[in-house]
Amino acid sequence: MVCLAPPALGTVCACGACPAWSSGPSTSPLGITFGGFPRAVRMHFNPYDLGFLALAPISAVASLRLRRRLYVAAAVIAVALGGWALALASGASEDARETALFDSIPAPTDSDIKRYSADAATKAATLIFGFPLSLAYATSWFIGIRGGQRLLRRGRDA
Numbered sequence: 675m676v677c678l679a680p681p682a683l684g685t686v687c688a689c690g691a692c693p694a695w696s697s698g699p700s701t702s703p704l705g706i707t708f709g710g711f712p713r714a715v716r717m718h719f720n721p722y723d724l725g726f727l728a729l730a731p732i733s734a735v736a737s738l739r740l741r742r743r744l745y746v747a748a749a750v751i752a753v754a755l756g757g758w759a760l761a762l763a764s765g766a767s768e769d770a771r772e773t774a775l776f777d778s779i780p781a782p783t784d785s786d787i788k789r790y791s792a793d794a795a796t797k798a799a800t801l802i803f804g805f806p807l808s809l810a811y812a813t814s815w816f817i818g819i820r821g822g823q824r825l826l827r828r829g830r831d832a
Contacts, residue, residue, distance in 0.1 A: 722764035726757050730812040734819035746820070750812050757808035765800050 733753045740746050776782065 720764050720767055722760045722767055726760040726764065726808075729753055729756055729760065730815040731819070733812070734815040737816070738819065738823055746816065750809070750816050753812040753816075754805060754809035757812060758805045761800055761804045761808060765797060 730753050733749060737746060737749045740749060
């Protein structure tokens with residue numbers, strides 16, 4: 675049965691939702707959820723980014739028992755290298771996702787091709803600046819956690 679006209683305001687159509695009125699994507703914010711998360715949140719979530727963000731604080735807390743500065747410095751450098759590797763893996767994961775999306779376009783436009791090809795600068799920036807930024811991120815967490823430990827010790831001793 676095909677519904678020929680939308681039901682009057684405040685009434686319900688006996689044949690269910692009208693195809694002409696219910697076709698197309700939902701404009702409701704509830705219509706774009708998958709598994710409880712909005713699509714925009716899920717599309718940009720990358721587990722490598724979560725690993726990058728969690729590696730330094732967890733490692734800084736785990737290193738509180740290290741007493742020699744050389745061991746602490748080695749831990750900071752190891753965490754920075756791990757963070758850099760996770761940043762590169764995150765970029766590779768995004769490239770794979772973008773490639774899959776690009777391959778699904780039957781006839782890509784010039785703007786699609788330019789956008790897809792423009793991420794070489796991002797890869798170069800990650801390669802060149804990824805380690806120094808990761809080192810700064812790890813160092814700030816190690817200084818913060820170890821400084822907090824010293825402050826707690828001084829507070830107990832006073």
